[in-house]
Amino acid sequence: MEHTLTRRELARLITRIENGERGAQDALNALYPRAGNARIVGVTGAPGSGKSTLVAEMARALRGQADPPRVAIVAVDPSSPFSGGAILGDRIRMRDLHGDAGVFIRSMASRGALGGIAAATADVVTVLDASGYQMILIETVGAGQLEVDVARIAQSVIVVEAPGAGDEIQAVKAGILEIADIVVVNKADREGAAQTVSALKSALELAPVGAGHHGAHAGPAAPAGHPSYQWQTPIVKVSALNREGIAELLDALRRHAEALAAGGEGERRRRRQIEADIQARLREMLLQRALHAVARADYQQVLADAGRRALHPAEAARRLLETLQP
Ligand SMILES: Nc1nc2c(ncn2[C@@H]2O[C@H](COP(=O)(O)OP(=O)(O)O)[C@@H](O)[C@H]2O)c(=O)[nH]1
Ligand SMILES: [Mg+2]
Structure with missing residues (x-):
């Protein structure tokens, strides 16, 4: 793997990663030491925002x-226009991006990858990073839909909110504001944008500042905000x-990168993310190993018992585990 991957090779490797093909891991092992130079940004929010x-x-x-940096877009959203689910206007919009040799666009399918789409997405980002993409934008549907915790992959997380619908703000409801480094109120051309901004402002004031949430759901010690990390989550309209406010958003991203670098927060986050990633993969491997080792009869028995409510699922899991112990 000495040479840089061509687009075609890149696309093939990503497919192999998605499919969880064994050989893909060898490629990942070789590429991993060459990654670590990209700026990785997550963009999350409700569908349609x-x-x-x-x-x-x-x-x-x-x-x-x-x-200009080389840019990669990874869309983890089945309804994304990048996946072909676009309405016509959106397709026209994407067309000149598709013609740009410095832009790589890929939507993720959640096929059989071990550890699911989250691990596959992390691996695809590694491959793109090692291939010299300097800015990697990951689009994911917000919490609860596709379980990709983009905060476990990205250096900066943008949470997108749009005005309208109910007065209840999606991001607040879903609790994804907690992972926001930057909040975008998109569709500022629409009525109600100012109200959405002020509602989000109050919501953010209630949240702890610079709490360093990244990887916080993961289990490994996620220390509360380091004193050297100074960041107030901005709201960008x-x-x-209409292509308005994009420069301001890119500027906020640049400032966030500086804030991350200043107090070593970027490196602390990176270490937490790696630990969470290892734990998630270990969990998956242990599960696969356990399912493989458990006797089929024991497995069917606890399934049946739990099915007729004679056995609590936790007790069922414990029994299976016990059959594995020497
Ligand atoms: N009025 C308005 N519509 C927008 C804006 N941004 C996106 N849209 C429209 O909102 C719809 C959903 O956009 P899309 O980017 O697919 O949202 P996603 O599901 O969050 O990826 C599309 O019809 C877009 O054209 C905006 O700034 N203003
Ligand atoms: Mg989309």
């Missing part, structure tokens, strides 16, 4: 800069459709 449009406009703006 405008994440795909926003990500496309971010990519376009980045590619329009002097000495954007109209991705």
Whole structure:
């Protein structure tokens, strides 16, 4: 793996990662030491909030800069226009990105990858990073839909909210504001954007500042905000459709990168993410090993007992574990 991967090779490798093919791990092992240079940004929020449009406009703006970075977009969203589920206007919008050799766009399918789509996404990001993509934008549907905790992969997380619908803010309901480094109120061209901004402002004031939540759900010790990390989650008004506020958003991202670097917070986050990643993969491997080792009859027995409510699921799991002990 001395040479840089061509787009075609990259696309093939990603497919092999998605499919959980064994050989893909050898490629990942070889590429891993070469990764670590990319800026990795997660973009999350409710379906329809405008994440795909926003990500496309971010990519376009980045590619329009002097000495533009190579940009990769990873969409973990089955309804994403990147996956072909676009309405016509969106497709036209994506077209010039598709023609840019400095942009790589990929949507993730959640096929049989061991450890699921979260591990596969992390691996795809590693491959893109090692292949010289300097900015990697990951679009994921917000909490509860696809269980990709983008905070476990990204250096900076953008939570996208759009005005309208109910007065209840999606991000607050879903609790994803907790992982936000930057909040975007998209569709600022629409009525109610100012109200959404002030509602989000109050919600953010109630949340702890710079709490360093990344990887916090993971189990490994996630220390509360390090005193050297100074960051107030900004709210940026954007109209991705009208290409307004994109420069301000990129500026907020740049400032966040500086804040992460300043007090060593970026490195602390990275270590926590790696620990969480190892634990998640270990959990998956242990599960596979246990399922493999358990006797089929024992397994069917506890399933049946639990099914007729004679056995609590926790007790069922404990019994299976006991059969494995020498
Ligand atoms: N009015 C308005 N519509 C937008 C804006 N951004 C996206 N949209 C529209 O909102 C819809 C959903 O956008 P999409 O990017 O697919 O959202 P996603 O599901 O979060 O990825 C599409 O019809 C977009 O054209 C915006 O800034 N203003
Ligand atoms: Mg989308």
